Amino acid sequence: MSTILVRTPVITGLGELFTTHGLSKKTVVLFDEHTRKLYGESLLQTLHDEGFQCKELVVPAREASKSFSVAYRIYGSMIEADVDRSWNLLAVGGGVIGDLGGFIAASYFRGIPVIQLPTTLLAMTDSAIGGKVAINHPLGKNLIGFFHLPELILIDPSYLKTLPQREIYSGMAEVVKYGFIADEPFFNFLDLHFSDITSLKEPFLTEAIKKSAFIKADVVEKDFRETDGLRATLNFGHTFAHGLEKLAEYRYLRHGEAVTIGMVCALFLSYNLGYLDQQSLERGLSLLKRFRFPKGVVKRRFVAIDSELLLENMLSDKKKLDKKLRFVLLKKLGEAFLLEESVDESIVLKSIDDGRRFFSGKEAC
Incomplete structure (x- = not known):
């Protein structure tokens, strides 16, 4: 490795x-x-x-x-x-x-x-x-x-x-992802020190980078070619995100921004399918609410988009297998899994709508 x-x-x-x-x-x-x-x-x-x-x-x-x-x-x-x-x-x-x-x-x-x-x-x-x-x-x-x-x-x-704040928040999406999918104590650390990390304060920044890097390396070592579903958990939020990126022509939305929105939708989908309890949903949403976007980006690139149109673009995602969407969901904070069976489109659309309501009216600082 x-x-x-x-x-x-x-x-x-x-x-x-x-x-x-x-x-x-x-x-x-x-x-x-x-x-x-x-x-x-x-x-x-x-x-x-x-x-x-x-x-x-x-x-x-x-x-x-x-x-x-x-x-x-x-x-x-x-x-x-x-x-x-x-x-x-x-x-x-x-x-x-x-x-x-x-x-x-x-x-x-x-x-x-x-x-x-x-x-x-x-x-x-x-x-x-x-x-x-x-x-x-x-x-x-x-x-x-x-x-x-x-x-x-x-x-x-x-x-x-040397990076602008927008790039810091974009990268922070992947950092937070590791807390969601693999390590609840790390999630708690991020919740406690979110502003320290995004302000590049030490030792919090280096600790967040090290923990994230080694979590990913560990997952990759166990499932290098994504054969047993473990590595696929690294795509938490990404099925929604890839559809959003395509709609934004891969230009007007940073990857991390799309992943942040996608994680919100994935949290709602985990809850709507009965895997995630309400308290964990609320804790996850509370952390994701602290992300900042340029003014108007979320409204134009997500809130104003028709949910059916987003779903249609998600279906072109390369992560789908046998023309079926693959969703990474949470059983609890720090434990993700790849859902193998199909999900009723109405529940996916409801989760997108829930995400749109979550972000409705949200603007950048």
Whole structure:
């Protein structure tokens, strides 16, 4: 499994770290335009000082970079630089770079090692961990990809100081998810220190990142290829979220924002189907009520959307199996399960309506 390091500064001593893990000092360093500007000089200087041979590559900082055309261009640059299977790839950025870099590493020379250096809260606690790497297709996100575990995941919480508040709340959705699905004491910790974490206060921020990262790593180790339903629990709220993202054209709603809304709907669905008691429902909703969205986003992208239209778009979700929606539900706070049987559409629609009423009138701070 991957080795996860959480520390500040995380890039100190990379030469020794790579050697210890059997990695060469020949590294393709993949940035997007933002991460190159923010971290490129210090990182590349550190690598140079520690004797690395590097090939630097930069792609646009947008979702559209997760495409065959961008990957093809990167392959060409790597071939021209004589990059062979003795090299590795260091992906520096958020989910887009982590996915793109992992996809390229998994496919180039039939697979070279990838090292993830996530720079967003969402990537640090979710997308950089677990080895699912993919690019998009015009007909859907993340449809073409591999399982390719990173050799190292290097997490530096201080990088989050460069992020706008919207990105912090977006990443916090995945953090909270782990409390819901796997660890009630962690849920209680998040409930108690939510504002400390979103304000990037220590030691609460680092504790939340570490706990989230290791919960996901543990789930992935037990069910790497999602064969027994355990890894599927990581998709709590995501069936609703993917429908919302599609309706927002993957542009106007952050993934974490969609997941936050999706978790509200999933809580109501768990309650409406009789799995979750009312007290747990209310505790879960109370925590999710503390999330903040840009003004008008929830109203335009969820509350104002017809429930039947959302359900229709959920049915195009790649997570469905045999054209059947798969829902991750809660039996209690800290215990999730994958519901195998079909759910009556009327109950799904009621849960969406319940979620819309929950968010009705809610605006950003």
